[in-house]
Amino acid sequence: MANTAHVHAAAPAGETRRDFLLYATTGVAAVGGAMMVWPLIHSMNPAADTLSLSTTEFSVAGIPEGSRIIVVWRGSPVFVAHRTAAEIEAARKVNVSELRDQEKDEVRVQKPEYLIVSGVCTHLGCIPLGVKATDPKGDFGGWFCPCHGSQYDTSGRIRLGPAPKNLAVPPYKFTGDTVLIG
Amino acid sequence: MSTEKTRLQRIFEWHEARLPLVSFVDHAVGTKYPAPKNLNYFWNFGFLAGFMLMTMIMTGLFLAMNYTANVNMAFDSVERIMRDVNFGWLIRYMHFNGASFFFIVVYIHVFRGLYYGSYKSPREVLWWIGVIIMIVMMATAFMGYVLPWGQMSFWGATVITNLFSVIPVVGKMITTLLWGGFSVDNPLLNRFFALHFLLPFVILGLVFLHIWALHIPGSNNPLGIDVAPGDKIPFHPYYTAKDAFGLGVFLLAYFTMVFWFPNALGDPVNYVKANPLVTPASIVPEWYLLPFYAMVRSIPNAVIGVAAMFGSLLVLFAVPWLDTSRIRSATFRPIYKILFWVLLANMVMLGWCGAQHPEGLPLVLSRIGTFWYFFHMFILLPVVGWIETPKPLPASINTPALKPAE
Amino acid sequence: MRKVLFGAVAALAFAAAPAVMGAEEEIHLPKQEWSFNGVLGKFDKQQVQRGFQVYKEVCSACHSVQYLAFRNLQDLGYSEAQVKTLAATYEVQDGPDENGDMFKRKAKASDHIPKPFANDQAARAANGGSLPPDLSLMTKAREGGPDYVYNLLLGYEENPPAGVTLMPGMNYNKYFPGHQIAMAKQIQDGLLEFADGSPNDAAHIAKDVTAFLHWVAEPKLEARHDTGVRVILYTLLFTILAYIAKRQIWSRIEH
Numbered sequence: 001m002a003n004t005a006h007v008h009a010a011a012p013a014g015e016t017r018r019d020f021l022l023y024a025t026t027g028v029a030a031v032g033g034a035m036m037v038w039p040l041i042h043s044m045n046p047a048a049d050t051l052s053l054s055t056t057e058f059s060v061a062g063i064p065e066g067s068r069i070i071v072v073w074r075g076s077p078v079f080v081a082h083r084t085a086a087e088i089e090a091a092r093k094v095n096v097s098e099l100r101d102q103e104k105d106e107v108r109v110q111k112p113e114y115l116i117v118s119g120v121c122t123h124l125g126c127i128p129l130g131v132k133a134t135d136p137k138g139d140f141g142g143w144f145c146p147c148h149g150s151q152y153d154t155s156g157r158i159r160l161g162p163a164p165k166n167l168a169v170p171p172y173k174f175t176g177d178t179v180l181i182g
Numbered sequence: 183m184s185t186e187k188t189r190l191q192r193i194f195e196w197h198e199a200r201l202p203l204v205s206f207v208d209h210a211v212g213t214k215y216p217a218p219k220n221l222n223y224f225w226n227f228g229f230l231a232g233f234m235l236m237t238m239i240m241t242g243l244f245l246a247m248n249y250t251a252n253v254n255m256a257f258d259s260v261e262r263i264m265r266d267v268n269f270g271w272l273i274r275y276m277h278f279n280g281a282s283f284f285f286i287v288v289y290i291h292v293f294r295g296l297y298y299g300s301y302k303s304p305r306e307v308l309w310w311i312g313v314i315i316m317i318v319m320m321a322t323a324f325m326g327y328v329l330p331w332g333q334m335s336f337w338g339a340t341v342i343t344n345l346f347s348v349i350p351v352v353g354k355m356i357t358t359l360l361w362g363g364f365s366v367d368n369p370l371l372n373r374f375f376a377l378h379f380l381l382p383f384v385i386l387g388l389v390f391l392h393i394w395a396l397h398i399p400g401s402n403n404p405l406g407i408d409v410a411p412g413d414k415i416p417f418h419p420y421y422t423a424k425d426a427f428g429l430g431v432f433l434l435a436y437f438t439m440v441f442w443f444p445n446a447l448g449d450p451v452n453y454v455k456a457n458p459l460v461t462p463a464s465i466v467p468e469w470y471l472l473p474f475y476a477m478v479r480s481i482p483n484a485v486i487g488v489a490a491m492f493g494s495l496l497v498l499f500a501v502p503w504l505d506t507s508r509i510r511s512a513t514f515r516p517i518y519k520i521l522f523w524v525l526l527a528n529m530v531m532l533g534w535c536g537a538q539h540p541e542g543l544p545l546v547l548s549r550i551g552t553f554w555y556f557f558h559m560f561i562l563l564p565v566v567g568w569i570e571t572p573k574p575l576p577a578s579i580n581t582p583a584l585k586p587a588e
Numbered sequence: 589m590r591k592v593l594f595g596a597v598a599a600l601a602f603a604a605a606p607a608v609m610g611a612e613e614e615i616h617l618p619k620q621e622w623s624f625n626g627v628l629g630k631f632d633k634q635q636v637q638r639g640f641q642v643y644k645e646v647c648s649a650c651h652s653v654q655y656l657a658f659r660n661l662q663d664l665g666y667s668e669a670q671v672k673t674l675a676a677t678y679e680v681q682d683g684p685d686e687n688g689d690m691f692k693r694k695a696k697a698s699d700h701i702p703k704p705f706a707n708d709q710a711a712r713a714a715n716g717g718s719l720p721p722d723l724s725l726m727t728k729a730r731e732g733g734p735d736y737v738y739n740l741l742l743g744y745e746e747n748p749p750a751g752v753t754l755m756p757g758m759n760y761n762k763y764f765p766g767h768q769i770a771m772a773k774q775i776q777d778g779l780l781e782f783a784d785g786s787p788n789d790a791a792h793i794a795k796d797v798t799a800f801l802h803w804v805a806e807p808k809l810e811a812r813h814d815t816g817v818r819v820i821l822y823t824l825l826f827t828i829l830a831y832i833a834k835r836q837i838w839s840r841i842e843h
Contacts, residue, residue, distance in 0.1 A: 025426065029426065039268070043269050048659075049657070055696075265655060423830070423834040430831070433823045437820055
């Protein structure tokens with residue numbers, strides 16, 4: 001204490017009680033402050049309107065065999081490919097044990113002719129090329145990411161380049177030709 | 183006890199030797215700041231003002247993350263904050279009511295300074311910085327009120343920016359510059375948002391200067407006399423403990439408004455989106471600007487009215503010299519004490535007038551009030567200082583005055 | 589309550605009705621009991637549901653509630669499936685499609701309840717030049733709040749008092765500022781049958797729809813009250829502790 005001129009000699013028992021009081025008060029204040037921080041931080045999480053927009057509905061009826069489209073789900077692209085028989089076969093004959101992220105094509109599709117995968121490269125979030133007919137599709141006939149050269153096959157699995165994971169499969173369900181993502 | 187220093191202590195001392203942060207805080211508001219031991223609860227309001235500044239900056243930051251400064255989207259973005267953003271309603275109501283409570287605290291702080299003569303030598307610069315802070319606060323609050331882009335936001339902005347147009351020669355240029363166009367519109371909303379974000383940090387900087395200027399002479403006290411070093415106690419733990427209790431009481435009032443009467447201090451019309459073609463039935467500023475609004479409307483000549491409004495604030499800079507008494511505390515100044523309460527009542531009356539239509543009784547009262555304000559500042563303050571016989575001052579804050587102070 | 593008069597569905601023709609009365613007079617609003625008032629006030633969900641029915645069947649012909657989304661109705665106790673089904677009965681404009689055309693589709697839970705008119709001009713054209721205001725914030729945007737809205741709905745007089753000449757297309761209302769309101773009296777005894785069989789006299793209908801409008805204006809009211817009680821109790825604990833601690837610390841010195 002800087003200034004002890006006016007301090008009474010306090011009994012040791014009083015000292016302990018006072019210490020407890022100070023700790024209790026400081027503790028309650030600190031916890032209160034921390035509780036006030038949570039609403040501020042939580043306000044940065046997705047808001048109710050953002051969360052409610054988390055489904056996307058579209059129809060695969062208009063996609064010709066062999067072509068691909070992009071639909072937007074939660075603000076990011078989802079690739080939808082109407083695969084040819086050759087593309088399906090190419091995806092299925094791969095030896096899964098040689099892959100970086102080992103997944104069979106069968107578990108990545110609900111209907112073999114329609115591949116629905118996230119259009120976000122698992123490396124650093126770029127959008128791989130391969131939707132337009134004129135796009136480069138890489139050595140494996142799937143998608144090619146222009147940022148760092150990751151190459152995906154016709155099942156959207158990573159085959160070459162820096163990306164660690166296959167293109168993610170979003171949750172979706174078919175009702176006839178209509179697909180509901182999310 | 184061992185004199186051996188722990189590793190942690192040595193790291194701490196190494197750092198303090200290079201940047202004495204802890205020592206700085208300790209000298210500012212800690213054990214190394216000796217404060218008079220007789221400060222009453224009115225001395226809590228400086229701390230509370232600092233607390234509200236931080237509350238406003240924190241809630242404002244997170245509001246800004248969700249707000250859109252565009253005339254077509256501002257109102258909707260505020261409603262989205264109220265409805266969809268997690269705890270958005272809480273953050274906005276805290277910010278909105280926080281402005282009022284910030285002003286309550288600062289106004290009490292200012293009137294405490296006026297009552298106890300805290301503006302007198304050697305604290306004139308401390309007082310000046312305080313006046314600047316209050317003026318910048320008013321500007322910040324006004325611009326913040328524009329942001330939701332409700333009817334009162336829009337028309338308040340229109341009326342207040344038009345005030346500048348009466349300034350001779352440059353008036354029209356100033357309003358055009360403020361508007362960035364030919365009326366209150368998107369450019370104004372954008373720049374007000376930018377300024378509303380910036381100015382709180384200017385205030386924060388001014389608060390540092392304010393505290394610095396406070397530490398040169400040290401705190402004034404209810405008796406207004408110089409305090410012997412032996413009659414001072416360390417700020418921490420004595421005044422930190424007292425401030426903590428005061429904060430609790432203050433928060434109870436603040437939270438009661440936020441959680442049960444969140445819109446009581448606001449104007450319902452501001453829940454109607456701005457409409458440049460329809461003026462609301464009456465345009466009134468928020469309560470904390472009402473006394474000054476009453477002054478500007480009390481004078482028929484627009485130029486003099488605006489001059490009176492700004493002058494009422496600027497005159498505060500001269501108060502340390504207009505008050506000719508060398509006695510600080512009103513406790514020992516029987517006439518000044520009465521004048522102080524009359525001035526306070528006068529401000530409250532002006533505030534009431536500011537909320538009424540400027541006609542009939544309110545107009546008469548606001549003229550009397552405006553006159554009295556300047557009469558108090560320019561005539562009564564110096565004259566009373568000369569003619570008043572103060573009560574005898576105590577020799578120290580420990581000894582009672584010859585006659586017991588009431 | 590004056591039995592003679594029965595009011596109109598919430599609508600206060602803000603921009604439309606010119607205030608003819610020169611001098612302002614104090615209008616006394618009889619205060620009502622509301623479940624959402626008080627320290628722990630909550631919405632009566634059944635009542636608000638009934639109010640929504642009134643809005644849907646009566647008010648929505650002219651008035652929008654632009655900040656209300658179908659998903660919000662789940663807070664009233666409707667299930668997700670009920671909300672989706674309800675939403676699907678509305679059509680909203682979406683687009684453009686791949687041909688660049690705008691198209692109509694069934695509304696989703698995330699959509700806001702469609703407005704009755706495409707824009708303000710269309711709304712004015714259909715209402716004799718008066719704009720039926722959006723009702724999302726009505727109970728917060730008028731002096732008197734829910735009490736005002738309730739009384740206004742019931743405050744119509746068929747014959748204006750002597751000396752008052754109504755402008756063409758205007759109606760006399762005791763509680764409307766200036767007393768001349770573009771909206772005609774809407775709420776009558778037996779105007780509709782409530783799904784839950786509740787009383788459907790004009791006073792009950794007005795009360796229910798006002799409760800609904802207050803829920804639309806202040807949907808976080810219950811969370812606010814609940815959080816408030818917790819925060820106040822905690823702050824009280826802190827204040828008491830701080831007071832005792834302050835007394836302890838200050839007991840060390842003479843002062």
